[in-house]
Amino acid sequence: MIGFWIVAVVMCVPIVAIITEHREKTLRYKTELVREELELEKLKQQNFIIETEKMKLELEQMKLDYTSDKNDVMKA
Secondary structure, X not given: OHHHHHHHHHHXXXXXXXXXXXXXXXXXXXXXHHHHHXXXXXXXXXXXXXXXXXXXXXXXXHHHHXXXXXXXXXXX
């Protein structure tokens, strides 16, 4: 009977190691995924800021063009 328990314990050790290794790998993958998602969000935010600045510049240019056109009409 003691021999059975020794064999059972010896067989459980590799199974526990396999399960533990699998969980560690899964956690590493999830951690990497979160890092990549964070980097993507940072890039999205930078892109949003750049696009907003671009739109501000375009709006300013349109205002300048409109003012210039209005002055040209008044001169005529």
